[in-house]
Amino acid sequence: MQHLGHLEEIGDTGTRDSRDKARGILQVLKTVKFVMFLNFLMPYLDMISAVSKVFQDNDSTVEVVFRRVDSVVKQLTSLAKPEKLNRILSNGIEERGGSVVWKDTVLHTGRPQRGRGHAADLATYKKEVVLLCQGICDRTLHHLGSRFEVILSNPVFSSARVLFQFSTWPTEEEDDDFGDDNIRVLHQHFHALLQQKDFDIDSCIREWVELKSLCRAQLATMSKLPAFSTFWMSVLTREQEEDFKHIFVILRLVLVIPIHTAECERSFSLMNVVKSDWRTRLDPHTLTSLMAISLDNNTVSTFDPLPAVGLWWAGRRRRPSTQPYGARARRAVQQECNPSESDTDDEV
Structure with a gap:
């Protein structure tokens, strides 16, 4: 307004x-049509921005992508229904004394269209905007499907989601070798990397059975399901590494599967900012350090200095008992071998 x-x-x-x-x-x-379309555009853009945010967040995981895309597809499908569109398009619009009003602003019904002798009424405009919005939703759903088909149909991504998305696990009674095939898929994909870790597929499956029971017991004590990455990071830090040596390797790989390249693009943009025309002689090591500091989003209130202090302390030998430097001692001036002025006077 x-x-x-x-x-x-x-x-x-x-x-x-x-x-x-x-x-x-x-x-x-x-105009009536523009305000109706604006009412549709606000929830529509909220849905699209939710998908866009996933591919800008550094903490996004495979599970987040699957969940967010699936949620947006369901919301768009629901938004395209005529009854819901009619309700959204009419938000704030009312007829008063033969005029169409939106938030105390009188709207124009527009010029008479071709083939009509007079301007259309509110119901006719609403029907036209509904068809327009349904077309937008249908095209968006089509492009979302084609854009994320590679991710949603990828066996590695699907196995990672099925394996560690605890909210979709079957019950313990229905658990008949659940996840074993998915572990084999991930093992086949990361075979070269897992060989360096002395990975054993049979041991991993045995650990997986025990880990499922442990996680189910922990989730049963929680009032609501935790976030995907938060829960598994707590499992990694709380449980003994020796007990789940092989399955934890798979879990760590799943948590760091790259979903987007936004961070790389930010790095290139930041490099142009840090190494400007006035700083072309920056050493590569210095440039890397400055970029790492800038890319780290920690603030003064959230920064933990203890790891940095520990790294500094272990870097070289320190002398904690050294006293602060005082005034430097003056150097002793050696007297010249020439006789002093008084001796010369006596001789004279």
Whole structure:
């Protein structure tokens, strides 16, 4: 509404060119179809931005991508239903004395369209906007499917999700070798890397059975399901490494599977900022350190200095008992072998 008031002010007091532009924009903004489309656009953009945020967050995991895309697809499918669109499009719009009003602003019904002798009524406009919004939802669903088909149908991503997404685990009574095949898929994909860790598939499956029982017992004591990465990171830090040596290797690989390249793109942009035209002689090591500091989002309130202090202390030999430096002792000036001035006077 503030922007509308600003445009109205420009339309009255601006220059000739700006007045014409402001009045033209107002003529479009104050139409019934535009306001209806705006009501649709607000929830639609919220859904799309939720997907976009996943691929900008450094903490995104495979589970988050599956869950967010699936959620947005369901929301868009629900949004495209005519009854829901009719309710959303009519939000804030009402008829008063033969005029259409939105937040105390009288809307224009528009010029008569071709083939019509008069401007359409509110129901006709709503029907047209519903068809337009349904087309947008259908095209968005199509592009989401084609865009994420590689991820959603990838056997490695699917196995990682099925294996460690505890909210979809079957009950203990229905658990008939659940996850064993998924472990084999991940083992086959990461075979070269797992060989370096002396990985044993049979031991991993035995540890997996024990880990499932342990996690089910922990989840049963919680009032609500924790976040995916939070729960598994706590498992990694709480349980003994020797008891789950092989399955923990698989878990760590799943947690660090790269989902996007946003961090790499940020690094290239940051490199151009840090190494500007005035700092072209920066040493590569210094540039790397400065970029690492800038990419780390820790603030003063959240930064933990103890690891840095420990690294500094272990880097070289320190002398904690050394006293602060005082005034430096003056160097002893050696007397010259020449006789002093007094001796010379005596001789004279």
